[in-house]
Amino acid sequence: MAAVVRRRRERHIFAWAILALIALYFMLPLVSATEFSLRENNGTHGLNAYRAIFQQTDLRDVVMLTLRLTVISVVLSLAIMVPTVTMVHLGAKKYRRLVEFISLQPLVIPPIVLVLGVVNVMPVSLLGSADLLGFEYVVLAMPFTFRALDAGLMNLDVKTIVDAARGLGASWFTVLVRIVAPNLRSGIFGAMFLTIALVLGEFTMASLMLWNTFPTWIATVGQSDASLSVALSVASLAFAWVLLVLISFADRRRKA
Amino acid sequence: MERTSTGVELRNLRRTFGPVVALDNLNLSLQPGELIALLGPSGCGKTTALRLLAGLDQPDSGEIIVGGRDITAIPASKRNMGMVFQSYSLFPNLTAAENVAFGLRVRRVAKPERLKRAAELLELVGLGEQRDRYPHAMSGGQAQRVALARAIAIQPDVLLLDEPLSALDAKVRTQLRDEIRRLQIEVGITTLFVTHDQEEAMAIADRVGVMRAGNLEQLDVPAVLYARPATPFVASFVGTNNAVPTTVAGDGTVEVLGRALAVATGSDEIPIGGAANALLRPESVSLVSRDGASDGSSGVVSSTSFFGSVTRLTVKLDAGQFLLVDMPSVIARDFTAGTEVMARAMTNEVVIQHQEAVALIDE
Numbered sequence: 001m002a003a004v005v006r007r008r009r010e011r012h013i014f015a016w017a018i019l020a021l022i023a024l025y026f027m028l029p030l031v032s033a034t035e036f037s038l039r040e041n042n043g044t045h046g047l048n049a050y051r052a053i054f055q056q057t058d059l060r061d062v063v064m065l066t067l068r069l070t071v072i073s074v075v076l077s078l079a080i081m082v083p084t085v086t087m088v089h090l091g092a093k094k095y096r097r098l099v100e101f102i103s104l105q106p107l108v109i110p111p112i113v114l115v116l117g118v119v120n121v122m123p124v125s126l127l128g129s130a131d132l133l134g135f136e137y138v139v140l141a142m143p144f145t146f147r148a149l150d151a152g153l154m155n156l157d158v159k160t161i162v163d164a165a166r167g168l169g170a171s172w173f174t175v176l177v178r179i180v181a182p183n184l185r186s187g188i189f190g191a192m193f194l195t196i197a198l199v200l201g202e203f204t205m206a207s208l209m210l211w212n213t214f215p216t217w218i219a220t221v222g223q224s225d226a227s228l229s230v231a232l233s234v235a236s237l238a239f240a241w242v243l244l245v246l247i248s249f250a251d252r253r254r255k256a
Numbered sequence: 257m258e259r260t261s262t263g264v265e266l267r268n269l270r271r272t273f274g275p276v277v278a279l280d281n282l283n284l285s286l287q288p289g290e291l292i293a294l295l296g297p298s299g300c301g302k303t304t305a306l307r308l309l310a311g312l313d314q315p316d317s318g319e320i321i322v323g324g325r326d327i328t329a330i331p332a333s334k335r336n337m338g339m340v341f342q343s344y345s346l347f348p349n350l351t352a353a354e355n356v357a358f359g360l361r362v363r364r365v366a367k368p369e370r371l372k373r374a375a376e377l378l379e380l381v382g383l384g385e386q387r388d389r390y391p392h393a394m395s396g397g398q399a400q401r402v403a404l405a406r407a408i409a410i411q412p413d414v415l416l417l418d419e420p421l422s423a424l425d426a427k428v429r430t431q432l433r434d435e436i437r438r439l440q441i442e443v444g445i446t447t448l449f450v451t452h453d454q455e456e457a458m459a460i461a462d463r464v465g466v467m468r469a470g471n472l473e474q475l476d477v478p479a480v481l482y483a484r485p486a487t488p489f490v491a492s493f494v495g496t497n498n499a500v501p502t503t504v505a506g507d508g509t510v511e512v513l514g515r516a517l518a519v520a521t522g523s524d525e526i527p528i529g530g531a532a533n534a535l536l537r538p539e540s541v542s543l544v545s546r547d548g549a550s551d552g553s554s555g556v557v558s559s560t561s562f563f564g565s566v567t568r569l570t571v572k573l574d575a576g577q578f579l580l581v582d583m584p585s586v587i588a589r590d591f592t593a594g595t596e597v598m599a600r601a602m603t604n605e606v607v608i609q610h611q612e613a614v615a616l617i618d619e
Contacts, residue, residue, distance in 0.1 A: 157343055163312050164345040164403075166332040168359035168410060182349035 030237070037231040049231035056228075058217070065130055066214040070199045072134030077145045077195050078188060080138065085149040086180050089158050096150075103146035106139055111204040114139065119209075130211050137199050144194035152187020189247045197240050261288030261444050262323040262413040264309065269318035271304050271470075278304040280470035281318070286414075291440050291447040292475070293457035296467035297493070302450045305467075306416050309448060311335045322413050338407030338445075342419040344399040346391040352378060352402045353387040359410035377405035380439065397428035404436065408443060415440065415447040421456060433460055454494050458482070466490045484520060488609030491521065491535045498541070498579050499533040501611065510534050510608055513541070513553045518605040525610065532608040538568060538582040540603040543591055552598035555579065557591050571599055 038045040053059065088096050106114065118136055119127065126132050158180065165175045181188065203215040212220075214236065222229030264286040271279040279301045286292050294302040307313040309320060311332030320328045327335055338359075346355050353374045360370035378384050381401040391399055400420050407415055417436065421429045437460050440447050451457050457464045458478040465475040466489070474486040485491035502510040504526050509516040512534045526532045546554055555573035567588035571579045579599055583591075591597065 156348075157345070160341050160343050160345045161347055163310075163332075164339065164341060164406075165347070165358070166312065167310055167335075167337055167339040167416075168406070169333050169336070169362040170358075171333055174362060179347055179349075183347070 030234070033230050034234050037227055037234050039227065049225075049227040050235065052225070052228050053232060053235065056221070058212070062212055062214055062217045065212070066199065069130065069134045069137060069213065070196055072131055073137040073141060073199050074192050074195050076134065076138045077141050077191060081142070081145045081149055081191065082181065082184070082188065083176060085146060085153060086158065086162075086176065086184075089150075089153045090162060091159075100146060100150075103142040105142075107143050111140075112208060115205055115208045133206060133209060133211055133213070136205055136209075137195070137202060140202065140205070141191075141195040141198050144198065145191040148190035148194060149184065149187045152184045152190070156183055193244055193247050196243060200236055200240060261446050263288045264414055264446055264448070265319075265321040266305065266309065267319040267321065269305065269308055269320070270316045271301075271308060271313065272316055277470050279308070279315070282470065282472055284465060284472060284475070286446050286448060288446055289444045290462045291437070291449060291460060293449040293451055293461035293464045294467055295451060295454055295457040295464055295494070297452060300467040301470040302452075302467050303418055304470075306339075306418050306448060306450045309414065310337045310339050310416050336410065336413050337416055338410055338412035338414070339416040339418065340400065340403045340407050340420040342422055344391065344396065344423070345403055346394075346399050346406075348391050351388050351390055352383060352394070352398075355391070355402055356406045356409050358406065363410065373409060374405075377409050378402070380408075381405045381435065395428075396424050397432055400424065400432060401435070404439065408439065408445070412445065415445045417447065417449040419451050422451070422453070429456075436460065458494075464494075466493060468493075485607055486521060488521065488535065488607055491607040491609070496538055496580060497535040498538065499609075499611075500536050500579070501577070502532055502534045502608070504528050504530050504532055504608070510606065512536060512606060513599050513601045514551050515601045517601060517603065519608050520605040521607040526608060531611050533611050534606040534608050536601060536603070536606060538580040540601060541579060541581045542600050542602045543569070543571065543581055543583065543597045544600070545590075546596040546598050550598075552600035554596070554598055557593055557595045557597060559593055560588065560591070571597060573599065 035045075037049045038047070040046045040048055084099065088099050114136060118132065122132060161179055161183070162175055165179045166172075170178070199213075201215055202213070203219060206213040206216045207219070214232075218229050218232045218236075221232065264284075266282055266284040269279050269282040270277075278299075282301070282305055284292070284305070294305060296302050304313065308315050309322075311327070311330060311334075315328065318328070319326055322335075346352075347358065350358065353371065356374035356377050357370040360373060365373075375384065375387060378387050381404055383398060383401055383405070386394065386398060386402075389398075391402075394402065400423075403420070420436070421432055424432060433456055436449075449457070449460060458481075461478065463475055464478050464481050466473045466481065468489050474481060474490045476484075476486075481490065482495055485494060491497060500512050502512055504510055504519070505516065506528055507516075508528070509518055510532065511517075513536075517534065543557075544552070553573050553575070555571045557569050558572045558578070559570045561568045561570075562585065565585055566582050567585045569581045569583065569588060569591055571581055573579055581599065
C-alpha cells in the first residue's frame with residue numbers, strides 16, 4: 001500500500017516538473033520582454049514605454065486599420081467556412097480530405113507567392129484598398145478555421161439535427177443560423193480567436209503589400225525605439241490573452 | 257386536437273446508391289389515420305422509404321402522393337411532415353418547450369400561441385414539468401417524448417417514426433411504444449413507423465409491411481402476417497420457426513413430424529418429390545411423453561429456457577435435428593432435460609421453402 005502511495009506521489013511530482021519546464025520555456029521570453037519594456041534610462045523600472053504608446057500620432061490609424069481587417073477576416077472566414085464545413089459533415093464526407101487539403105495550403109505556400117497571386121488576379125480597383133489584405137487573411141486563416149469548426153462539428157450529430165430542422169419546415173438559412181451556429185459556438189469562437197490572433201500578428205503579407213498594420217508598425221517603431229516596440233508587443237499579447245479568457249468565459253457560461 | 261387525416265401513396269419508388277438498389281419500385285398505400293409499420297432487416301430499404309417520404313432524400317423515379325397531391329419534387333421544408341429519429345434529435349441549444357415550439361416558430365406562429373401549444377403538447381406526453389430543461393439534462397425516454405411532441409406540434413400530414421425506440425431500455429421502450437399508439441389514435445394522424453423489431457411492429461401497427469432488398473414482400477394486419485406469411489422470407493423473418501426437412505408428396509402435402517400437412521405457401525417453387533423445409537412455429541408443436549404415444553417424431557428434451565408464462569424447450573429428435581417448442585410454463589414443468597418425448601405438429605398447413613433458403617435468409 002505504502003509503495004503504491006509512493007509511486008503515485010512520484011508520478012505527481014514528475015508531472016508537475018514537466019509542467020513547470022514547459023511553463024518556463026514559454027514564460028521566460030515573455031518575462032524577459034516585459035522586464036525589458038519596463039526598463040528606464042536611469043537603471044530603474046517604470047511605465048514610460050507604455051505611456052509612450054498613447055503618444056504615437058499614427059497609433060489610432062494603425063489600430064483602426066487592423067481592427068477593420070480583423071472584422072473583415074472574421075466575418076468572411078465564418079461566412080465561408082461555417083457552411084462549407086457543415087456541408088462536408090452533412091453529406092459530402094468523401095470531400096472532407098480534399099477540403100482539409102485545400103485549407104492546409106496556406107501553410108505550405110510561401111506568403112510571397114500568395115501575395116503575387118492575389119495581386120495578379122485581383123481587379124485594379126481593389127488593389128489600392130487595404131481591404132484586399134482582409135481577403136488574404138481569410139485564406140491564411142483557413143487551416144485554423146477549418147480545424148476549429150471541424151472539431152466542433154465532430155461533437156455534434158449535425159446530420160440528424162439538420163434533418164429534424166428541415167423536416168420541421170426550416171430553410172437552410174434558419175438551419176444554419178438558429179440550429180447549427182448556436183451548437184457550434186465553441187468551434188466558432190475558436191475559429192474567431194485564431195483568426196483575430198493571426199491578423200494581430202501577421203507581418204509578411206502586410207509588409208509585402210506596403211500596408212501599415214499593427215505588426216508592421218511595431219517593426220517600424222522598433223527600429224527607432226526598442227523599448228516602445230517591445231511594450232507594444234507585450235500589450236498586444238496581453239490583449240489577445242484577455243480575448244481568449246473572455247471567449248472561454250462566454251463559452252463556459254453557455255455550457256453551465 | 258381535431259384534425260383531418262391524410263392518405264399517402266408511394267408509387268413505384270426507386271432509389272439506388274451507386275450499384276446498390278435501396279428501393280426497387282416500392283408501392284405502398286397508407287389510409288388516412290392508419291399506422292403502418294415497415295419491418296425488415298438492416299439495409300432492406302425501410303429507412304430510405306421514410307426519408308423519401310420526408311423529403312430528406314430524392315427518388316430516382318416514382319411518385320409520392322400525400323392527400324391526393326404529388327409532393328415528389330417538393331423540398332422537405334415545405335412538406336409538413338413530423339419526424340422522430342432513432343438518435344436523439346433534439347436541438348441541444350433549446351429547452352424542451354423551445355424544441356417543441358421550433359416548427360411553430362418557423363411557421364411564424366405568434367410567441368404566446370406557440371408557447372401555449374408547446375406546453376399543451378408537453379403535458380400530453382407527460383413532461384409538463386420539464387419544459388425548461390435542456391436535452392442534455394433529459395433521459396433518453398424523455399428526449400424521445402419531447403421529439404414526439406415536437407413532431408406533432410406542427411400538425412403534420414404524416415407522422416414518420418424512424419426506429420424511435422431502438423436506443424431505449426426495454427421498459428421505457430414498451431411504455432413509449434404504447435404512448436405513441438395512444439397519441440396516434442388520439443390525434444388521428446397517418447403514421448409510418450420503421451423498425452427492425454417485429455414485436456414492436458406487431459404491437460403498434462394497423463398493418464405491417466415486411467421489406468427485403470428494396471421490395472415489399474407482404475403488407476398485412478399483424479395476425480395474418482404471422483399466421484399466413486405470403487413468402488418463405490416473411491415466414492422466416494417474422495417470429496421464430498423450426499425448419500423441418502421434408503419432401504413434397506404427390507398430393508401436394510408434406511409430412512412433418514409424422515403428419516401430412518397442406519402447404520400454405522411455397523408449393524409453386526418446389527416440384528413434387530422435391531426436398532424442402534417446412535417452417536413450423538415453436539407454438540405449433542406439441543410434446544407428449546414417449547410412454548404410450550405412437551405417432552409423431554421421437555426425441556429427447558435437451559434444454560429449457562424459462563420466459564415467464566412461456567417456456568421454450570429444445571428437443572433433439574432421434575433423426576439428429578433440433579426442434580424448438582414453446583409451451584405454457586405450468587405444463588413445461590413435466591418436461592425437464594433428458595425427458596424422452598414425441599413431437600407432433602399442431603397445425604393443418606405449413607409454409608415450405610427450398611432447403612438452401614434458410615442459409616440465405618440468415619445472412
